[in-house]
Amino acid sequence: MNALFRPAPLALTIAAALTAGCANTPSSAQNTQPATRDNVVEHYADLAHATYEDALITARALDEATDRLIENPTEANLAAAKEAWLASRVPYQQSEVFRFGNTIVDDWEGQLNAWPLDEGLIDYVEPAEYQYELGNAGATANIIASDSITVGGENLDVSELSPQLLADLNEVGGSEANVATGYHAVEFLLWGQDLHGFEPGAGERPVTDYARGADCTNGNCDRRAQYLDAVTDLLVSDLEWMVAQWEEGNGDNYRAKLVSANPDAGIQKMLFGMGSLSLGELAGERMKVALEANSYEDEHDCFSDNTHNSHYYNGKGIQNVYTGTYRRVDGSLVTGPSLSDLVEKSNPELDARLNAQLDDSMEALEAMRAKAQSSQNPMAFDVMIRPGNAKGERIINNTIMALVEQTGSIEQAARELGIQALAPDDAGHSF
């Protein structure tokens, strides 16, 4: 959704925040290698590579878990597949900061993380609770229940549910809501529609949706299993492709082009990615719209109610890029020359402030996560946005304001480093 969003004049917010930032030690201060623009961009590529590699590792685990579910549809295997999906989101959401600014990622990510989706394209839905995108001819196509579907006058053979077919069906009929692939398609196939609205509770797809023979619920269990198998295979191969793009010494890949170009172009991409995710996407599209319109249709992980974690790890990704650090899924820490080091050299006060603001926004995101996962009275994101829920509204607004403030300092950091235009005026070109 592309609603107009401008929470506060950024410059003014910065002025108000000037005194609020206290000095925090940048987490990359222990690096021995002095930071230069070149090695900061190189390390950025290392971070991206590590993050996508973790996304791939956890996607493979998800693929295996769903294979087990398909093979043996038990409650335990469904629960394990859901756990694997939740774990796969941790690195992937941290990778989103690489999306804005790097056209190669932005052009690719629609097949992995597009939302909101019109899930009636994929499988059965409860009509009374299903609101699809206006004018979307594929919104109720139900691929799983059909051997062929007609979208916008075009007849498509969907009898064989292969990864390639699903990739071709993504955005079928020209609608961005026709998401046939990616994390949210898998999420829907595991959880099902969330029919609880603003009340507590996520989707409750019965495991018997994958049962064989007479135990099968809601029909077409074999095709549903085929779909889940194909869509998880596709996720793995898509991530393999992206990992290769960021790999060192892998021919003329994206990384090679990025690190051999003028480092200012790389620095610009880093800052643009941080600021765009922070303000327009995370604070705006993913929180403000859902909150102000009280719209659970605009909740990010609406089937699983995992939105709080998706937001949290988006925020983490922004902090990762600035500090040049990334905690891998195996617990090891990636560190190296960072933007923070560069800013510190020319304006230590700004660097301290931005680091403090990044900590503040992580604290606000952590508060959202803690509330959603609390053992007593948990409040998921879709309950926080319920009309009249003052407490939920406060939690979300605190997070939005923290993101807005840090974006102001990201702009300042860009100016400090001599990056004039933050607009990716090279959009559509590799550089």
Place this chain on the structure above:
Amino acid sequence: MKPFSRLLCISAALLALNASAAAETPAQQARQQWHQEILTGYEHLAEQAGAFADAAGSWCSSPSEQGRTTTEKAWREAFMAWQAVRFVNFGPIETDNRSWQFQFWPDPKNLIARKARYLLSSDEPATAGTIDDSGVAVQGFPMAEYLLFDQPFNQGERALPAGRSCDLLVLVAGHIRDTADQQLRDWQAFRAPYLANDQYHDTTIKAGMTALEVLEERRLAQPMGLRGNGKRSVYAADAWRSGTSLATLEATVRGLKQHFLPGLTLLLENGNQPELAPRIRSQFDEVLENFPDMDKPMAPLLAEDGHYSELQGLFVDVSQLTTLVNDQAAVALGVVRGFNSSDGD
């Protein structure tokens, strides 16, 4: 020299001195001008919103065919008054997301219809309090547009002026009127901080730039299928239910010309590229020359290639205007684009 004339002389000198001490920079003059021009825009909005609320109230208390026509016309005039000041994205309009309260857009998931169905079918009839608590999709011009113009809705049993639908329309119109009144008062009170704070200089220029970018990219290119997946879709446009998508565009351009351009011109004329000012003004006129011919519903223009070329002509004119202001004028005035709402998906 006689004492009297000497005194006069001194005071004249003092006056001159005062005048030079108070001599305003072009930047200060521009902000004064902007504040004043935008004020007239908000005055007009408050006036038209009041007229719309009155029209809806009298129609619903004594329904007639004439009443519907009057109410629809009043809705349109108030909505266009909003379009003229829609570019202002700073100051009091940010309080409680007033901008979205006036117009929640775009609405790809048709939240407006869903919320209307919910309010009209709930056990308790809506009150002013309900509207205040129901979120931005309920509170503004698009909800009123849905009630007045949505075709399936107006063919159903709840069609206006049916009792509860009419009550809802009156409540929504009342909310719009109250918000417009409050916005006008707050803008008047905003004068001193606006003039005192230099940061509003860039903020105001960027507001105009953002509005032009949104106009070109989101309000035209998107529905025309020139972006993203290349699919034409009227639902991506403003106000498709009332067929006023292009009329809103005209109103926004007129609004920018009236409320934004004078301040911008003043700055350009005092800067190092004064020749840009007349070029921008004439490009505004180029865009506006497409109207009133282009004041028609967008759906048929998207449906037929013959008519689509009219949209293309308008698009080219708008793009040229955007380039002149957002690239050339911005550079001439040293305004650097920062992050904004459009950076997301």
